[in-house]
Amino acid sequence: ASIGKTKLDSGWLAARSTEVGLSGTQLTTSHPPTGPAKPWMEAVVPGTVLATLVKNKAVPDPFYGLENEMILDIADSGREYYTFWFFTTFQCKLSENQHLDLNFRAINYSAEVYLNGQKRVLQKGMFRRHSLDVTDILHPDGQNLLAVLVHPPDHPGTIPPEGGQGGDHEIGKDVATQYVEGWDWIAPIRDRNTGIWDEVSISVTGPVKIIDPHLVSSFFDNYTRVYLHASTELENRSTWVAECSLSIQVTTDLEGGVCLV
């Protein structure tokens, strides 16, 4: 496998959790879904549960007329109704001393991840990244089965008859976007934006991983003398001392395709 990131943004399936009688372990070992056959449907990832339901015409499009009124609100349906399974597969065969991370850039609001029968929990919070080192649970033949059970915010709230900015404000008890109970400019979002709402990717590294570099510049002599300060976290995931060469390179493309290194 080559070093770098691969997005998992196609071939996803989704199903309402109450309509799937299997466990995450079964879904990712003996009984994977084979395609968009009931209760499974093509999923929008990244996106929300409602985006998937609209794409499959399982609900009317909430942006037309009063059709949002026809969609069951989570306050009336309960959180299970918008608790959804998302399923996909990916191919990856590592060579020796390589590691694979499974990255979720944002999930609303919490989730359980099953990969080839193994379970990992993604903690609550809409605005946080999750990165799982899954090296040890990859399938030997390279074909991996991934299922994610996504749970809505803990406090989805109830929309008062008079509506109002933020509904009954219950959503404010969670660390999540607050407009979803409705505001003066938008009707309530029925699933409170539950879902895998940002990028999912796998990234291959060698024994040492670069984490969250930070770039800062400082200026002197009226912006003619400038310094770039770069720092980064590094993690050695091997069992031996890693002798590293760390390089930083700054380039800019000048006009006409000339590149200054």
Place this chain on the structure above:
Amino acid sequence: EHLQTQHLSISPGAHVQYTFPQLFFYKPNLWWPNGMGKQSLYTVRISVDVKGYGESDLWSHLFGFRKIESHIDNATGGRLFKVNGQPIFIRGGNWILSDGLLRLSKKRYKTDIKFHADMNMNMIRCWGGGLAERPEFYHYCDIYGLLVWQEFWITGDVDGRGVPVSNPDGPLDHDLFMLCARDTVKLLRNHPSLALWVGGNEQVPPEDINKALKNDLKLHPYFKNSNETGNFTEDLS
């Protein structure tokens, strides 16, 4: 002069923080907001090679050399901004999010943000009841020169106001709020368009959260000694 390699040993299983010696640039092309100059961007690549293995990981990001300052003006009570030492008149627009079902696409971000630049705006304010916007949003703000005012997830309507007052102490889990805030800062902090973090919309976050945000987001002492023209005292260099 813009390529530097350092050697270091990392123990098995260790998680270390490493800082490169600073890289010097003579009169680099500066990044300017829309209407003030070019949005010059450099590609910064960081790679790590491990002896006996080869390239182990690679990271790259567009970077703009710019200095953004702002302070509350006593005379007007308004916040005055400077970019690269030059005062800037802020022409801003409010932003909530590009799609209520979070079908967020690069194409949509590019179109929406270029539209703001074409309307001669130079700032976009991301409202606290919406999202911490995504790297693709900031990427196009970098490209088109829109400064970004990014609010955290507190609003006057939902937190600490109203009759009866709702959520007087904000979200139930303050540690979770700070974990999300710190991770969001790490996700977005290298974008030149990021100009201002704001605690919330029309509301100050609960005291402990506000204090923690101010503490985490204050300028590192190393960069603090800047004087009016944006220079640091000589001894720093």
